[in-house]
Amino acid sequence: MKNPIRVVLIEDDPDWLNIMENLIGKEEDMSLVGCAQTQEEGITLSHALNNIDIFLVDINLSGVNLDGIYTALELKREKTSKVIMLTSMSEEDIIQKAFMAGASDYILKKDVHRIPEIIRSNYNNESSPVEAVLKEFRRLKSEEQIKDLTNAEREIFEYIEKGYSRKKITLETHKSDNTLKTHFKNIFKKLSVSNTKDLINKVKTGGLK
Numbered sequence: 001m002k003n004p005i006r007v008v009l010i011e012d013d014p015d016w017l018n019i020m021e022n023l024i025g026k027e028e029d030m031s032l033v034g035c036a037q038t039q040e041e042g043i044t045l046s047h048a049l050n051n052i053d054i055f056l057v058d059i060n061l062s063g064v065n066l067d068g069i070y071t072a073l074e075l076k077r078e079k080t081s082k083v084i085m086l087t088s089m090s091e092e093d094i095i096q097k098a099f100m101a102g103a104s105d106y107i108l109k110k111d112v113h114r115i116p117e118i119i120r121s122n123y124n125n126e127s128s129p130v131e132a133v134l135k136e137f138r139r140l141k142s143e144e145q146i147k148d149l150t151n152a153e154r155e156i157f158e159y160i161e162k163g164y165s166r167k168k169i170t171l172e173t174h175k176s177d178n179t180l181k182t183h184f185k186n187i188f189k190k191l192s193v194s195n196t197k198d199l200i201n202k203v204k205t206g207g208l209k
């Protein structure tokens with residue numbers, strides 16, 4: 001028998017934790033290997049466990065601030081695992097934000113009985129046509145965020161995106177400190193952010209801050 005699909009659930013509602021434990025526990029081809037209730041717990045758990053195939057992440061982990069979407073963003077930055085969003089909301093803009101964060105699918109909680117099916121579908125279709133469409137959608141939304149940058153600012157942004165420090169960017173571009181500061185200031189202003197982390201998050205999520 002093949003190894004079971006390893007699933008981690010990030011959900012703050014205790015009742016839903018119980019529902020999911022029972023639901024996945026009945027499936028012979030999958031195993032719920034961990035649960036977390038907050039963004040911080042979820043990220044910590046992702047570091048502690050190996051070979052996670054699917055993360056099931058509630059869109060709202062605390063209140064209605066969509067922090068599950070930021071959780072998905074962090075998970076996809078560090079893991080190749082697939083992320084499926086759990087939600088009670090069907091608003092198009094929220095679903096788009098989830099996909100921009102790297103989610104490969106979402107499931108409405110009212111359709112809870114379909115969750116094992118959705119898990120299998122995502123696990124078995126590593127390069128589906130939908131994934132190709134989502135990849136292009138993310139690229140276009142990200143490009144939209146930096147369309148107002150000059151060529152020089154785009155060059156700096158590309159170094160920031162690669163994780164280069166300001167000192168390393170100075171060495172790579174041979175620009176003076178004052179010139180680099182001006183570029184950083186202009187980039188932050190155009191994208192309405194105050195630091196490089198928020199800048200990268202906003203571009204990668206197509207405007208989600």
